[in-house]
Amino acid sequence: MKTPEQSAPAKNFNEETITLDTPIIRGETSITSITLRKPTSGELRGVSLVDLASMDVLSLRKVLPRITTPTLTDIEIGRMDPADLLQCGVAVGSFLLKKSDREAALIA
Incomplete structure (x- = not known):
């Protein structure tokens, strides 16, 4: 039997x-989520x-x-909802951490 972690x-x-929170409108397209990569x-x-x-x-x-x-x-970034920009900043900031430090932050 697998545990939730497994x-x-x-x-x-x-x-x-x-x-x-606030979609980005591009022409007739509504962008509701974005993926950021390291x-x-x-x-x-x-x-x-x-x-x-410092975001x-x-x-x-x-x-x-x-x-x-x-x-x-x-x-588009200049027109983003501040809450969405903050979420992007948090993600980018976490990319600057070592992998082990990010893992430790998730566990804490």
Whole structure:
């Protein structure tokens, strides 16, 4: 008999899906969720890691178009609901942690 820990799929620490409180409207399409993937070092070019870890809006506006699916534009990010932008910032900030530290944060 499997325990709940054994039957649940393993958490992918390299991506996070966010359900938006306020959908992003793109033409006739309504984007209700986005997936963020862990950025590579090259995708962090031109951004201070300290600013990104502090969820600086300008830093997020530079990085999010590089790591979102569907790919969001700078203008779309600028029009995001602040609660949704905060969720994106939390996800990006967690990507900057070591995997073991992220696992420990989930258990705590």
